[in-house]
Amino acid sequence: MNAIAIKHNDEIIDLQTAKELGFEGEQIHxxxxxxxxxxxRHSTAHLMAQAIKSLYPDAKFYVGPTVKEGFYYDFKTxxxxxxxxxxxxxxxMLSFAKKKYEIEKYTISMDEAKEKxxxxxxxxxxxxxxxxxxxxxxxxxxxxxxxxxxHLPSIGLIRYFKLTKISGAYLGGDSKNExxxxxxxxxxxxxxxxxxxxxxxxxxEKRDHRKIGNEMNLFTFREEVGAGFPIWxxxxxxxxxxxxxxxxxxxxxxxxxxxxxxxxxxxDLWKISGHYENYGENMYFTKxxxxxxxxxxxxxxxxxKIYEDELRSYRDLPIKYFEYGVVHRHEFTGALHGLFRxxxxxxxxxxxxxxxxxIEEQIIEVVDFVDKIMSTFEFDYKMMVxxxxxxxxxxxxxxxxxxxxxxxxxxxxxxxxxxxxxGGAFYGPKIxxxxxxxxxxxxxxxxxxxxxxxxxxxELEYNGxxxxxxxxxxxxxxxxxxxxxxxxxxTEHYAGEFxxxxxxxxxxxxxxxxxxxxxxxxxxxxxxxxxxxxxIYNKNxxxxxxxxxxxxxxxxxxxxxxxxxxxxxxxxxxxxxTREQYNLSEEEFLKLIQTKVNEVNF
RNA sequence: GCUGACAUAGCUCAGUUGGCUAGAGCAGUUGAUUUGUAAUCAACAGGCCCGGGGUUCAAAUCCUCGUGUCAGCACCA
Numbered sequence: 220m221n222a223i224a225i226k227h228n229d230e231i232i233d234l235q236t237a238k239e240l241g242f243e244g245e246q247i248h249x250x251x252x253x254x255x256x257x258x259x260r261h262s263t264a265h266l267m268a269q270a271i272k273s274l275y276p277d278a279k280f281y282v283g284p285t286v287k288e289g290f291y292y293d294f295k296t297x298x299x300x301x302x303x304x305x306x307x308x309x310x311x312m313l314s315f316a317k318k319k320y321e322i323e324k325y326t327i328s329m330d331e332a333k334e335k336x337x338x339x340x341x342x343x344x345x346x347x348x349x350x351x352x353x354x355x356x357x358x359x360x361x362x363x364x365x366x367x368x369x370h371l372p373s374i375g376l377i378r379y380f381k382l383t384k385i386s387g388a389y390l391g392g393d394s395k396n397e398x399x400x401x402x403x404x405x406x407x408x409x410x411x412x413x414x415x416x417x418x419x420x421x422x423x424e425k426r427d428h429r430k431i432g433n434e435m436n437l438f439t440f441r442e443e444v445g446a447g448f449p450i451w452x453x454x455x456x457x458x459x460x461x462x463x464x465x466x467x468x469x470x471x472x473x474x475x476x477x478x479x480x481x482x483x484x485x486x487d488l489w490k491i492s493g494h495y496e497n498y499g500e501n502m503y504f505t506k507x508x509x510x511x512x513x514x515x516x517x518x519x520x521x522x523x524k525i526y527e528d529e530l531r532s533y534r535d536l537p538i539k540y541f542e543y544g545v546v547h548r549h550e551f552t553g554a555l556h557g558l559f560r561x562x563x564x565x566x567x568x569x570x571x572x573x574x575x576x577x578i579e580e581q582i583i584e585v586v587d588f589v590d591k592i593m594s595t596f597e598f599d600y601k602m603m604v605x606x607x608x609x610x611x612x613x614x615x616x617x618x619x620x621x622x623x624x625x626x627x628x629x630x631x632x633x634x635x636x637x638x639x640x641x642g643g644a645f646y647g648p649k650i651x652x653x654x655x656x657x658x659x660x661x662x663x664x665x666x667x668x669x670x671x672x673x674x675x676x677x678e679l680e681y682n683g684x685x686x687x688x689x690x691x692x693x694x695x696x697x698x699x700x701x702x703x704x705x706x707x708x709x710t711e712h713y714a715g716e717f718x719x720x721x722x723x724x725x726x727x728x729x730x731x732x733x734x735x736x737x738x739x740x741x742x743x744x745x746x747x748x749x750x751x752x753x754x755i756y757n758k759n760x761x762x763x764x765x766x767x768x769x770x771x772x773x774x775x776x777x778x779x780x781x782x783x784x785x786x787x788x789x790x791x792x793x794x795x796x797t798r799e800q801y802n803l804s805e806e807e808f809l810k811l812i813q814t815k816v817n818e819v820n821f
Numbered sequence: 822g823c824u825g826a827c828a829u830a831g832c833u834c835a836g837u838u839g840g841c842u843a844g845a846g847c848a849g850u851u852g853a854u855u856u857g858u859a860a861u862c863a864a865c866a867g868g869c870c871c872g873g874g875g876u877u878c879a880a881a882u883c884c885u886c887g888u889g890u891c892a893g894c895a896c897c898a
Contacts, residue, residue, distance in 0.1 A: 291893095301825055302892085386893030387824025394895045398824050401893070433832075442828095442871065442889045501897090546898090551822050552889090554896060566898070651898090663898060700898040732855045759854085760861085767859035781857055793858060800858070 222246035223371050224258050231257060233369035235324035235357075249376055250408050257285055262322065262371040263312075263380050263406040264290040269362035270311035271402075275300070280364060281341040281390060281399055289405035293388055295341060300400055305382040308402070312380070319375030320359040324368065328353055332365060341399075344390065379413040380406035383420075428710035429557040435715055435723070435773060437706070438558065447555045447562030449703060454723035457752055459702055461721045463543060466567055466699070469821035473588065475539040475569055480521015482545065486511040491676050492520050493612040497645040501548045518544035519670075519695055522570040523677050526691075531681035536691065537573035537581055543702070544568040558707035559662065565702045571694040572679070578669065578692055582628040582650075585667050585696050589652055591821050592698055596709065599655045600664075602634065605642030612646055613672040621669045622648040644695070646672040652698075654708055662708055664700035669693075715773045716796075719815040725751040726812060727769035731762055731781035738785045742778070742805070749813040770795060775815075778808070 224233045227244035231254050236242070247254045264283035267290075271278050275296040283292035327335070329346065332354045336342035342365055346354070357366045359374050371377070384403040390396035407413040424430075432438050437455030444450065451459060467477070486504065489495040494502065494516065503514040515521065522540045531538065544566045554560050571581050586602075593600050604625055607618045625648055629636050636650065643649050652665035670693040673679075680688040699705035709717070719725055726746060730739040739755045746753045754774070756765040769777050778790040788805045803811065 299825075303826085384892055385825065388894045389823075392895075394823070398894075400824070403893080440889085446889065548897085551896065553822065553824095553894080555890090560897070564898070666898070697898070704898055729858085731857055734855080759852090760856095761854090762856050763858070764860050765856095765858095770859060777858085779858065783857085791857080798858090 260285040260290040291403045293399040426711045428707040431715040457723040475541040478540040483512040518568045541569035558703040572691045579628040602636040603639045605639040665698045668695040720819045726753040727774040
């Protein structure tokens with residue numbers, strides 16, 4: 220098998236360049252290794268551009284890189300291209316690939332390149348980002364493109380690819396710029412891998428929380444209610460209630476007090492906090508008797524008012540308030556996405572008021588809390604320290620001190636983190652917890668924010684040891700982030716097969732005939748006593764049908780009761796996953812459920 | 822918000838170039854059946870074809886403005 224590129228000084232060098240510069244190195248062959256796919260997909264992007272250019276001669280091209288999920292190319296044409304056109308483009312790509320054009324490379328000076336592409340504003344925009352004196356051009360058949368490579372020696376090597384998505388994308392990723400058309404695609408070295416990839420995508424789709432949420436009656440959205448306002452159905456309500464109650468205990472153990480602030484507060488307060496100025500466009504406002512109110516987008520102001528309700532001493536600190544706070548935010552319509560992104564959601568929010576000296580231990584305690592919960596759900600997550608954003612309140616010194624405090628807490632405890640420059644909240648830097656979901660997407664859930672600014676703006680204080688007035692520090696934190704997003708992620712993570720301790724229904728009871736209904740009801744009542752929900756499947760259907768229906772609800776445990784069970788006070792258990800069947804006495808069964816329902820504590 | 826696609830029964834979807842009373846499966850209701858581990862049989866019911874407005878002899882179908890959904894961009898818990 221011939222090489223498609225070489226590895227030189229740890230860099231992928233295509234054969235064209237290797238020949239030009241006389242480089243040698245380890246050969247890269249056409250397979251599904253990361254290096255090979257990098258080259259293959261990059262060239263597939265060019266092949267796509269070639270096909271687009273032939274179908275839409277006015278097309279101009281911006282950049283066409285490889286990304287985690289394949290490759291894309293951004294381009295501009297006067298024609299309207301939709302999803303239906305992808306097939307046509309694929310077909311054209313295949314016909315070019317069959318011609319097995321060699322991919323040739325030549326270099327020209329930057330000035331020559333600017334002259335060559337003088338009518339192509341997109342290429343000129345690309346060149347603005349290049350500092351080199353010379354640029355390379357890759358050519359296949361009639362088509363050529365400014366590109367730094369690396370590329371395959373010939374497009375004839377490209378066979379197994381698929382165009383997956385089409386959409387718009389802003390030039391340079393900036394919403395102030397014009398919008399280009401972007402087509403995403405994927406390519407592999409062999410047919411099987413492409414097929415596997417497509418299967419994997421289809422499997423991922425089956426886990427979509429919007430689909431499962433509908434099937435399991437967890438939640439719904441309705442056009443007449445409004446975009447981004449979720450409606451929680453009974454099954455979803457039960458799941459949520461379980462999470463809430465677990466979390467309530469976890470907070471109490473850690474010294475948090477439950478509180479509740481109002482849903483709307485006067486705009487004057489949002490002006491003091493800085494939300495009016497910095498977050499106003501995401502807020503909803505209304506008037507009551509000529510006084511303007513803002514619906515809360517965050518819970519901090521309410522908690523500040525609770526702090527202010529009494530004089531505080533250093534002996535009281537840290538004070539920790541928590542609330543399942545319902546917040547409203549005006550999100551762009553295009554951003555809304557199932558439960559992942561909504562306009563009304565409930566945060567598992569808390570605010571810790573503490574002394575400067577207590578910051579580190581408090582941060583560590585919260586990070587530990589986060590870890591406890593994430594590991595219970597077997598989530599991978601990472602932490603990002605986010606620094607001062609463009610829109611912010613407070614002096615640079617305060618930002619510097621607080622950002623450093625966050626980093627110190629992490630460093631001292633050897634906790635790994637990445638930096639997100641400019642990603643902080645407007646009132647302070649934060650540590651974001653990002654969960655990786657079932658199909659590899661990252662979601663920001665938990666967040667820990669350090670805030671010197673709001674205490675100053677609201678002139679919060681406590682009495683110090685010498686009876687002097689000292690300003691406390693606020694730590695804003697949420698662990699799940701919001702129940703909505705977190706339950707969405709959980710749903711996809713478990714593909715709807717929730718573990719017993721949060722499942723909407725713990726047990727499905729299937730009586731064999733009507734004569735067994737009484738025993739089923741008796742079991743159901745006893746289950747309620749041990750905090751387990753059950754459902755009795757005694758509809759006028761065949762036994763098989765009712766078992767099938769119960770299985771399809773994804774309930775963790777199925778019990779069948781007939782004459783034998785009624786007589787012997789037992790249950791026949793059917794494990795949904797393994798399809799194993801076994802019998803337990805009623806007593807053993809209740810004990811088993813009780814154990815499983817209570818096995819988790821954060 | 823931007824680019825593109827889409828919206829028909831509770832759910833999943835048919836519905837031809839505009840043309841008769843808009844269909845199916847599942848779910849639901851009723852009846853028969855009383856079942857021992859993944860679909861018993863039958864009947865019935867269910868629709869402002871997303872909402873305004875327009876074109877036309879005629880609109881689920883074409884145009885237009887909204888609303889909502891999907892993919893991505895940008896923004897974010």
